[in-house]
Amino acid sequence: MMRLPTFAYNAPADAAEITRILHEEGPAAQVVAGGTDLFPNMKRRQVEPETVVSLYRATALRGIEWDTDGSLRIGPTETLRALERDARLKEDFPALHAAIVSISTPLLRSTGTLGGNLCLDTRCQYLNQNYEWRRAINHCLKCTGDTCWTAPGGTKCWAVNSSDSVPVMIAMGAKLVLQSTEGEREVDAEDFYDIEDGRDWLKKRPDELLTGIRIPKQNGSRSTYMKLRRRDAFDFPVLGVAATLETDGDVITEAKIVLNSVGPAPVRCTEAEQSLIGKKLTDEAIEEAKDLSRKGAKPLDNTDYLPNYRKKMVPVFVKRALLSLR
């Protein structure tokens, strides 16, 4: 069987101790919450941290809290299963709920956390393989090699952001709280992922810990999440589409369309969004937005399904997402 490499294990009860370890050990330490992402990657020797710091005992990092203004704070180690079962979350943030229930399987959602999904390591068919397999291709840019086999001519890593919750967080304008020994800072979800390289997919320093997720009240907006994958039972997305619309009467005042899993970072379809502002959600408006959505996605041959098929599916899914918001 595949076995874990050896590592030191720490499970401090408070976040300050965790950030202290991260500060001291730097990239040699990795935090683990549910472990559904980290441990398989370690078994494949994609990552071999010297120290694994568990967030399990840091209970302050859990919890679901509604503010009086209708905004939501979620602790990053709250399990996906607990969030999935939260009635108000399902009612107020249907797109987030749809994204969460589409992650993996019920069993793994009981272990996996929202923070873990937001920080999910990028994935690639050249990367998520056993050590022996990767040796046959002389390793890849993201893991000890010097070539990205997905696009060998270039200099960047094309591993794919495969999180379901990320595009929804961006579409909802969520903010993420990061803590380090230097203090706390808050970033927009959109900026947090604004890196076009699969090796370094989060704008987060190794000594920073994700300690909070804040989602603002959605002002009468409608939202949705749609996901392309082979099997509904469990599969990572190979295209995810999150969309939110705010309207004044019938007229769209704000629109967000975010694609994920078609490259190392999520993609805002800004032209498509702009085309909708000031319009009603008519067939014509949807067709125009759909056509404009083709541009940002650059799926390559490193996930399930052929890249040109995934590219063809972008406008199909954007159209369906918008239709569902009527």
Place this chain on the structure above:
Amino acid sequence: MGDYRIIGRKQTKVDGLAKSLGATKYADDLFLPRMLHVKLLRADVAHARVVSIDVSAAAAMPGVHATLVGSELPEKFGILPVSQDEHTLCPDTVRFVGDPVAAVAAVDEDTAFEAIQAIRVEYEPLPAVFDPAVAMRNDVPALHDYGDDGNVHKRVSMEFGDVDGALAGADLVLDDTVFFQGNTHLAMEQHATLANPEPDGRLTVWSSTQTPHYLHKAMSKVLGLKPARIRIIACPNGGGFGGKSDPFNHELAVAALALKTGRPCKICLTREEVFYCHRGRHPVLMNSRMGLNKDGSITGLHFQSLLDGGAYGSYGVASTYYTGALQTVTYRVPVYRFDGVRTFTNKPPCGPKRGHGTVQPRFALEIQMDKAAHALGLDPAAFRLANLQPPDSVTANWLKIRTMGLRKCTEKVIEASGWNDRYGKLPRGHGLGLACSSYITGAGLPIYWNRMPHSGVQLKLDRGGGVTAFCGATDIGQGSDTVLAACVAEILGIELLDVHVCVSDTTLTPVDLGSYSSRVTLMMGNAAIQAAERARDLLADAAAEKLEVPKGRLVFADNTVLDSEDPERSMSFQQAIVFAEAKFGTIGTVGSYTPPKTPGRYRGAGVGPTPTYSYSACVVELHADEDTGRVDVDRIWIAHDIGQAINHYLAIGQVEGGVYMGLGEALMEEMAYRPRRAGVHKIPSMLEYKSPTTMEMPPVETFLIEDPDPEGPFGAKEAGQGPLLPVMPAVANAVFDALGVRVDQCPITPELIVQAMENPDKRSGPKSYPDLRIEKPVRVKTAEEGGDGYEVDQVRKKKQLARERRTDEQKTTQ
């Protein structure tokens, strides 16, 4: 139908509770004191000469007890006598990424893992080939130094009657080129083996194998130990499906390391390594030309197949013949020609997977039947029913048909699915598809030529009333232990749990050739019946004497032996054993089974014959999304001609399991490689090799069509493989009904459906078929033409007759 107490009823599997409770011991559950763990170092290049292997660093590591390299075991092995082309570890050439070159035995898995990383192998790269059409070219270096020519492992061509004439004279000729992608078994249990060197020099091996007998032979050959000194025990398999039917590198390496270290050695493969063992479905490119008359009859068929065999022979010669064998057993094909080629390529070797070699051509044929019906303006169901091969007949290629339940199967699914009211009439995006199929109930000939029985059963009767049934058959989840107990219990009138089964142990049990080719129920069952009848006879002799009743009036039922005319005169089954043992001494009997001879006598006639064929018909209802190409199967109706179900639960389970596996092949499963990236397997994991889950499984309505076959035990035919066959073409035909597009390729992926929607001819699939360079087919006259089953070439026929006589004489003197 017989009036049975156990046969045909719903009986719980004898091993069911143990499996549910986790009490079953699979090979990887076994631990022995002082046991070492073995890991194999596998090639990371697709094709290369091994220049040197340096194991010194690994051998020097603390905890490492031994290393093993190919030159230590020069003897080759392989499942077929004609394809002995594998080494335990490659001594001089590696032929695919994953081919093992060295092994290490260490105190634990972690140490063994670290140790194999420390082995240094120097390779001299050789050109690698991944495409069978390219492999056939003369300018491509050959992987092996045997085979028909270059990388052509096997070239077959056979013609039964004048096919060119039949096609020229037809009103319509359909010419279709179809591709079936390779896929693998994906059994839940990864292969595991434990070898124990006994203090007296003998060797015991526990393994997850479907074929302990063939492993016994290979192990004896490679290790140079007499078979009598080797004991192979096949553990219960956590699924086999053909993936554990070959002797494997890891089995031999573990045994050799056990002998070398003097300690028990174990290996359990990773899932990635299971993908490298493979032996799964061959990718096959096919061309089928079918002649039709306007009245809806088939005038003749010319079928060609090009198999991508991967790096080794495995069962490939048989697989090649199977791609041409069973086209004639469902519909009447008066004249028939088959050309087939299997090539070597630098990929994991292909072999037998559920439906061995007949699945790919069935896919092509059933799509073509659908197209033919539409071309003729006929209903696809009516067209099939009008062309059925009759029962008790001989096909153009000399296969003997006995009972034939395909009419009943087809009528049943037509009725249940509401076909006549609904086909072609569902809303756009919704469709129905029909396909039919047939499969062998055990191969007519063994893998190595001999005249001995294919299956043997021994019974030992205990004074306490229990019966032990010994048989070499291996339960791979299909329920053969339960079938064995049921056949014995039925004849002796006792309960299932009164029969203790002792199976798949080359030291304790008589030979059964293995759990492959759907042979176990029929062959083991017939052997069990014979052994049980002989035991019943002995008991009846003793009981008749004691009860003073004529022997012929005795009945064995409900653990009692009684006079059928005066039921008061009776004794318990146990008493009958006691009286019999007093009269005859220790009571033990044997039974065995050898299949009937086939009428075909030509070269190549050995693949295709069977004691009897099973038949299946399947209707699939699905909806397909024309924008995304996504297909959701809504419902499946399947009818299977099983002759007689031995156990209703098991039979239904086998049919539904076949449907499930078939849906995976139909919709998503493919063995994909990256030829431009060292030829690695693209997705060797259970996450990325897509296979359906329970959520993709639609409701299945199963009908067992029971018409006992004289060759089967209690009339039973197979159910383990046949019901898979119609699923894939039924899905393809339903996609056509839903969207009006033809996907002439399997799996029928969303990409291919979208492509077909965009293509002007509303079709996706392969565009051309290469020249197989067939020089001259073997010509055989059909029975209708007055043939005798031999080749037309008289000289060859005479030689063949002489050869057969000689072989017979040799066999009788052995």
